[in-house]
Amino acid sequence: METPPGMGAAASPPAASAKEAAAAAPLPVLDRWIPGGLFVAGFLILLILEKQVGFPRDESVYFEAARRYGTWFRLLFSDPALALTDDALVAAWRYNAEHPPLFKALFALSHLIFHELLGWVRPATAFRLPALAASALVPALTYRLGLALAGRGAALFAALSFLCVPRQLFHAVLACFDMPIALMWLLLIVVFWRSLHSARAGWACGVVFGLALATKHNALFLPFVIVPFALSSALQASRGVPLARRLLLQLVSLFALVALLFGLTALLQEPARFKDGLRPISPASLYALLLVAGGAVLLRRLRRASAATYRAALPVWTMATLGPLLFYVLWPYLWHQPVERTAWFLAFHARHEHYAWFYLGELLRAPPFPLAYVVVKTALTVPTSLFVPMVFGWGALAVRILLRVLPATRARVAPLRRLELLVWVNATVPLLIISHPQVPHFGGVKHWLAGMPFLAILAGVSVMRAARALAASHPDRRLRSAPLAVGLSALLLLPALWGTLHVFPYGTAAYSELAGGAPGAASLGMQRQYWSSHVTGVLPWINAHAPQGARVWLHEVRHESFRDYQENGMLRPDLRPARGPEQARIAAYQYHQEFRFQEMDIWRTFRTTRPVTGLSIDGTPQVLVYERE
Amino acid sequence: MRLRGLAGRLEPWILVGVALWALHFHLTLPGRLATEEDWQALAATLSREVQPGDVVMLHPWWTDRARLHLPGSVELLGDPRAADRDLLASPRIWLVSQPRLPRASTRAFLRIFEVDRLPEGPPRAFGQLELTLYRNQRARPLRFDAGPALPHARVWIDDPGTGQRVPCRRTREGFRCPGSPTFSVFEGWHELDFAPTRCIWLPPPGGARRLVLEFSGLPPEGTLHLQGGLVGEHAAQRGRELTPVHFGVERVDGTPLLEHTLPPGTGGQVHLTHHQGSGDRTLRLWSQSDRAERRSLCLRLRAFGNATGDGTPGE
Numbered sequence: 001m002e003t004p005p006g007m008g009a010a011a012s013p014p015a016a017s018a019k020e021a022a023a024a025a026p027l028p029v030l031d032r033w034i035p036g037g038l039f040v041a042g043f044l045i046l047l048i049l050e051k052q053v054g055f056p057r058d059e060s061v062y063f064e065a066a067r068r069y070g071t072w073f074r075l076l077f078s079d080p081a082l083a084l085t086d087d088a089l090v091a092a093w094r095y096n097a098e099h100p101p102l103f104k105a106l107f108a109l110s111h112l113i114f115h116e117l118l119g120w121v122r123p124a125t126a127f128r129l130p131a132l133a134a135s136a137l138v139p140a141l142t143y144r145l146g147l148a149l150a151g152r153g154a155a156l157f158a159a160l161s162f163l164c165v166p167r168q169l170f171h172a173v174l175a176c177f178d179m180p181i182a183l184m185w186l187l188l189i190v191v192f193w194r195s196l197h198s199a200r201a202g203w204a205c206g207v208v209f210g211l212a213l214a215t216k217h218n219a220l221f222l223p224f225v226i227v228p229f230a231l232s233s234a235l236q237a238s239r240g241v242p243l244a245r246r247l248l249l250q251l252v253s254l255f256a257l258v259a260l261l262f263g264l265t266a267l268l269q270e271p272a273r274f275k276d277g278l279r280p281i282s283p284a285s286l287y288a289l290l291l292v293a294g295g296a297v298l299l300r301r302l303r304r305a306s307a308a309t310y311r312a313a314l315p316v317w318t319m320a321t322l323g324p325l326l327f328y329v330l331w332p333y334l335w336h337q338p339v340e341r342t343a344w345f346l347a348f349h350a351r352h353e354h355y356a357w358f359y360l361g362e363l364l365r366a367p368p369f370p371l372a373y374v375v376v377k378t379a380l381t382v383p384t385s386l387f388v389p390m391v392f393g394w395g396a397l398a399v400r401i402l403l404r405v406l407p408a409t410r411a412r413v414a415p416l417r418r419l420e421l422l423v424w425v426n427a428t429v430p431l432l433i434i435s436h437p438q439v440p441h442f443g444g445v446k447h448w449l450a451g452m453p454f455l456a457i458l459a460g461v462s463v464m465r466a467a468r469a470l471a472a473s474h475p476d477r478r479l480r481s482a483p484l485a486v487g488l489s490a491l492l493l494l495p496a497l498w499g500t501l502h503v504f505p506y507g508t509a510a511y512s513e514l515a516g517g518a519p520g521a522a523s524l525g526m527q528r529q530y531w532s533s534h535v536t537g538v539l540p541w542i543n544a545h546a547p548q549g550a551r552v553w554l555h556e557v558r559h560e561s562f563r564d565y566q567e568n569g570m571l572r573p574d575l576r577p578a579r580g581p582e583q584a585r586i587a588a589y590q591y592h593q594e595f596r597f598q599e600m601d602i603w604r605t606f607r608t609t610r611p612v613t614g615l616s617i618d619g620t621p622q623v624l625v626y627e628r629e
Numbered sequence: 630m631r632l633r634g635l636a637g638r639l640e641p642w643i644l645v646g647v648a649l650w651a652l653h654f655h656l657t658l659p660g661r662l663a664t665e666e667d668w669q670a671l672a673a674t675l676s677r678e679v680q681p682g683d684v685v686m687l688h689p690w691w692t693d694r695a696r697l698h699l700p701g702s703v704e705l706l707g708d709p710r711a712a713d714r715d716l717l718a719s720p721r722i723w724l725v726s727q728p729r730l731p732r733a734s735t736r737a738f739l740r741i742f743e744v745d746r747l748p749e750g751p752p753r754a755f756g757q758l759e760l761t762l763y764r765n766q767r768a769r770p771l772r773f774d775a776g777p778a779l780p781h782a783r784v785w786i787d788d789p790g791t792g793q794r795v796p797c798r799r800t801r802e803g804f805r806c807p808g809s810p811t812f813s814v815f816e817g818w819h820e821l822d823f824a825p826t827r828c829i830w831l832p833p834p835g836g837a838r839r840l841v842l843e844f845s846g847l848p849p850e851g852t853l854h855l856q857g858g859l860v861g862e863h864a865a866q867r868g869r870e871l872t873p874v875h876f877g878v879e880r881v882d883g884t885p886l887l888e889h890t891l892p893p894g895t896g897g898q899v900h901l902t903h904h905q906g907s908g909d910r911t912l913r914l915w916s917q918s919d920r921a922e923r924r925s926l927c928l929r930l931r932a933f934g935n936a937t938g939d940g941t942p943g944e
Binding site: 516 | 637638640641643644645648650652654655658662663689691693694701705709730731734818819820825861862865
């Protein structure tokens with residue numbers, strides 16, 4: 001097995017020191033430049049493309065939140081005492097409190113600096129800049145992790161392929177949180193992997209976890225993919241060092257004890273009383289203090305007993321302490337009432353409503369949802385030339401894991417490297433979470449985007465393996481696998497890029513070759529679009545044809561988005577939003593299976609069944625525009 | 630291990646094959662789509678040849694971009710279950726098909742659609758569009774349609790508690806009934822089970838009260854067809870605050886001819902038939918639900934002659 005450059009492949013204890021040495025070795029210059037190049041190129045491409053993408057329903061809410069945060073930032077500079085009162089905090093930060101603030105705050109600062117102060121870009125672009133930067137970091141980090149796992153070829157394929165997935169490119173330009181949380185997830189895994197060799201990275205794990213918590217609630221699942229790896233690494237590292245093993249078990253016991261104490265307190269009380277009991281001076285604070293102080297003492301002793309065990313266990317403690325702390329510090333809305341408001345935030349997501357969603361000819365409205373949904377939706381939306389290597393890469397590793405688990409076959413399979421397992425688990429878990437039949441299933445693929453960089457890496461592994469196999473099977477032994485890898489990668493990326501550019505900027509209508517593109521997906525009965533941003537396809541017609549001051553009903557478009565289209569020069573400023581067809585002179589209906597009755601409302605009100613124009617993608621109606629007769 | 634060797638040998642060739650297939654898909658897709666010119670040419674032909682009562686069936690069902698081009702006077706059928714519908718009032722059906730679209734499954738569609746329907750000649754091609762006229766052997770002479778007859782109906786609310794009959798006021802659109810300002814009865818397009826359907830909006834008044842529509846001039850014999858359901862997403866909603874909707878057709882003396890109950894969460898369209906030979910020329914259509922909220926009932930009542938009858942052709 002070739003040894004990839006970079007962070008090296010930590011494995012069994014005998015080889016650990018050699019691997020650690022490899023990890024500590026500096027990267028070749030090229031591999032230090034490529035991620036930077038990927039970031040810069042990705043950022044510039046996204047910056048050029050973002051103007052074409054409309055403002056989805058949620059994005060305009062986040063724009064509005066960022067505006068309010070921006071007002072608060074101004075107040076903080078002009079009157080800090082007033083800005084820190086609960087009234088001022090609530091006025092600015094309660095809006096859209098169902099999502100944590102980190103990226104909305106970045107959108108706000110970016111808007112203040114790049115639009116209001118410098119005037120370099122339009123408002124929407126200014127809001128989006130932090131999201132563009134976050135999205136551009138994903139291929140760069142994917143490269144970094146891919147390099148550590150499987151070498152430069154696989155890493156480069158993974159990084160390049162990431163933005164050749166139409167829906168990923170679409171989400172990459174939005175001032176939303178799906179791509180930022182994908183970045184945070186990936187970043188934490190990269191930092192965690194480094195933490196096995198560097199204590200500083202172990203501290204960074206806590207910081208990144210805090211940032212992830214402040215980005216989106218998906219971060220709550222991150223401990224489940226980190227802690228088992230951290231503990232197994234720590235157990236392995238403490239083998240043969242009894243003191244380290246004892247201290248490690250004490251640390252684990254401390255965590256278990258604190259969890260038990262919290263659990264019992266919660267179980268023995270009414271939820272409301274439990275919540276009320278979480279005060280600065282309370283048993284709960286004592287438990288938390290026990291975890292922080294006790295953990296710190298044990299880790300200090302562990303560092304002296306075994307540096308490797310200490311490094312492996314450190315991320316668990318830093319995530320448990322710095323994570324919640326940063327979540328609190330970064331969210332001003334929590335400053336005066338942390339418990340009540342965090343509980344509301346968590347309850348909102350625990351009881352999230354289910355939106356109707358068209359899937360294989362059936363309108364899904366309520367759980368239980370089909371178990372295969374996530375896999376099917378991924379297969380039908382990721383370009384097939386990328387999806388198939390993903391399946392091969394994931395499947396090959398799954399088979400190896402299975403064979404290693406079975407006693408009869410264990411000896412016949414090479415041991416798995418921990419990084420392989422880490423990538424495989426993170427390629428699987430985000431998809432598994434949404435596969436649960438009770439979890440909301442709307443929103444296309446954005447809810448499991450966090451798994452896609454890892455699947456891209458596994459696809460890269462498959463492609464490089466295939467290139468090597470091709471080279472080995474060729475009669476001319478002089479044929480090297482590198483050119484074949486380049487050729488095969490290009491061949492696989494080309495149709496993906498083609499399809500991505502073809503459907504852009506209408507990303508939520510993107511379907512793969514396996515689906516038969518947009519027309520095939522329509523025949524299969526798949527959700528044709530969502531989030532309303534495709535309305536940009538008919539705005540030029542409305543601008544050209546609507547009478548002066550006409551009321552326009554942009555179906556599914558929020559009034560904030562209507563205002564944003566006007567503010568960003570995409571919709572005539574004299575036009576006025578209508579609440580429904582009754583008030584409207586022009587109506588733009590967005591095709592949704594569950595909203596079909598609203599098109600009939602237009603027919604009745606406008607006394608016509610014939611639209612005047614529309615947006616179709618490969619013949620599939622997306623938006624139909626009606627004009628009152 | 631042999632399997633692993635085989636998989637290893639196959640993997641590169643599968644990847645190459647998939648990439649080439651995907652490229653082929655993108656290269657050939659534009660040639661499989663109908664152009665504006667195709668639609669315009671087809672629309673010109675259809676405008677010339679369409680007759681009153683004809684309908685246009687779209688295949689695949691979602692190709693209702695056709696509305697941009699086809700004459701507004703002709704009814705377009707574009708919903709997932711359209712192929713299966715009887716279309717009793719339509720002796721002629723124009724099939725506008727795009728068989729080369731990905732996953733069009735034209736054969737499967739025709740297996741359902743062509744039952745009791747005969748093409749009147751081969752398909753005519755307009756680029757990627759195909760136009761075929763079918764004779765609908767399921768069609769029956771339409772003798773009565775409550776929709777167009779609504780302006781001549783009598784509409785009131787029956788209150789069994791007081792025994793009173795409260796009349797609804799005639800308006801330009803239909804009728805306005807006492808109670809809520811939006812409590813009205815009218816005929817128009819509504820969505821039933823994702824299909825655009827012209828039907829009578831018949832919201833139950835709430836409580837034990839019934840909304841009643843009395844129609845005269847029905848044929849003395851034939852088959853009564855009552856079709857309908859709850860509109861839009863209200864049909865699928867469940868909840869304790871929602872109550873079943875009862876509706877039916879009865880004689881003027883209250884004898885029920887057709888009756889049905891829709892429990893909350895019941896989507897789809899209901900089709901009820903009654904063969905009548907009793908000579909009733911006046912019938913009542915009614916609706917009732919204990920709670921009126923979100924019980925948006927829409928019904929279509931028609932009477933058809935038998936297949937060999939010489940009645941007027943369909944609508």
